[in-house]
Amino acid sequence: MNLRDIGEFGLIDRLRGKLNPADETVVVGIGDDAAVAAYHPASHVLITTDMLVEGVHFREDTIDYRSLGWKSLAASLSDIAAMGGIPRHAVVSLAIPPAFAVAKLDLLYEGIGQICEAYHTHVIGGDIVKTEGPLVISVTLTGEVEQGRALLRSGAQAGDLVFVTGPIGGSAAGLSFLQSHQQSLVHPDEQSVLLNSHQRPQPQVEAGRILSQSGGCTSCNDISDGLASELNEIAIASGVGIVVEEERLPIAPAVRNFARLAERNSTDWALYGGEDYQLTGTLSPLAYGSLVNQFLMRGLELHLIGRVTEGQGVILRCRDGEEQRLQARGYNHFAE
Template identity: 40%
Template sequence: MPSGRSRRTSSVGSEFVLIRLLQAQAARPDRQVFKGIGDDTAILKTSSDQWTLITTDLLAEGVHFDPATSSYDDIGYRAAIANLSDIAAMGGTPRFMLVAIAIPPTCSTEQIQRLYRGMMQAADPYRVCLVGGDTSASKSGLFLSITLTGTVQPRRTLLRSGARVGDRLYVTGTLGDSRAGLDLLTATARAGPAKLRPAYTRFLLARHHRPSARIAEGQWLVKHGLSGAAIDLSDGLTGDLRHLCEESGVGAEVLAGSLPISPACRAYALAHGRDSQQIGLQGGEDYELLFTVPRRKQEQFERLAANTDFCFTCIGSITPKRLGLRLRTATGTTQPLPATSYEHFLRPS
């Protein structure tokens, strides 16, 4: 996870403005491309019975991970989960993985082997095959890029662009755990982890080092045709909800009191003088799914979900675009939802 919040813009400017510029410059129409830039994965119409999903993530030492606070096994595991979570957000099945790596002189062969071991520990439960990649030297830290392919039934994928006014907003799991776990590893915490129960400390560290990709939940949503739109929470709820709303052309209202916060995260917040709801809003790399359910399907969704082991929580609703993104507090007042999630190309002030 990128460490700390960034406030001063670099010479590159906004990450997402840059993506739009590159999309306009480089995108080319092709009949096989069902969805290109702008979603969790690209979607290619490769056959009549299965479409192909493709996603890639680049991780850089000092930006996304720090070997001083994470083992190489954990770095590899989290790198694979970042890609698996993209496939989960589309409701797909992960298939094949390619890994490109640039290795600095400070890394040993054993450390790189541990990195790959972590990647495969994340990928093996889904029978993902490592089929290739590239290796290079690096003069300035470790760089790791994973490309993952997957499959989905034609026109059955989840997209960011499918949210409609009146839809209910849901998330899987709990929010903010990875952020709290990272804080326990770094100097951003106001006090050491000794204030927490050991079980809570272990839970939060595990949620940071070994997050889950919600593959089964995404596939379940696609199977039952219950979700209108979805995105995985990699940059944090406030940022990723913005991406979903921008693609769908809508606004949203989040109920602050409905955010699913784990007992461990609440205990961490209390021990360190933090607001657990703010951690849930801002924290990134929980890799939970944020998705919408049409209002007419909400009763059916709740009934079917009750018969699963999945953890789904309704946290708000989709509103007209003109209302923007709002946060409804416990007192019933509303305020603009702050843009507090991580964004690349911003430097600390």
């Protein structure tokens, strides 16, 4: 079946059928000029948006369309998590080449439906248009957070501890694995870790909620552009320096093993790879004890990887005792 057979409105009906049913926060969903949503009266509303372009952000040879649907919303869910918010309502727009297969769009929306179900989020609108260029996916997601509780980048203070909520470097390792010719040399369990890290990242919404409710988290970012870039943003916004210890970086054994096999550097993946969608940020030292217990009780991870200093910039203290300044070299569109 192709798009000409079902047309714009047939496609919209078809795709909305893949989505999870609305809850009571959706007053008016897909189908009017605008959607109507209910938020708690004491909340501030969070808004974040991400655009993904085929050939730039994803390629058919390294991700299937169901995973792409998952990952398209994961990026925005992770932004809401990084603000300490509860994700609520998404609008999804697509620019589609006319010859694009409807079956691929079905899979895309199955993946969107799956992640919305997993994170109690709802797609309540969108726009579907034609393009002569590559597929473009635009996601805007709202969330809510108690007034004054949003986690910003700007509150880190000298003496604070630097945390990360889980393993990093896995997404870059997974992409490298998908593009390699050594796949058969990797144990199936480790293959799963690498694939899932790249294709099905898990935004840390629950961790963000614990951090925002604690009052002890002084800054927070999600790791979309790599740890080095995210920590530099915090250091600049907060006017502080940060020292990170290489030996404390949480890198999964599957990632270390594949790095060895592929003769790549797993620390580089962790620092510069991005798309891990863990949270990183800073904690008041007094808050750590209580926070780590809350994380443990819910089966979540909270790794300390460094500390905040006077001064500026982000320093990596390597295993051999050497120190190096970490530049914010995440992906820069138009730079290459």
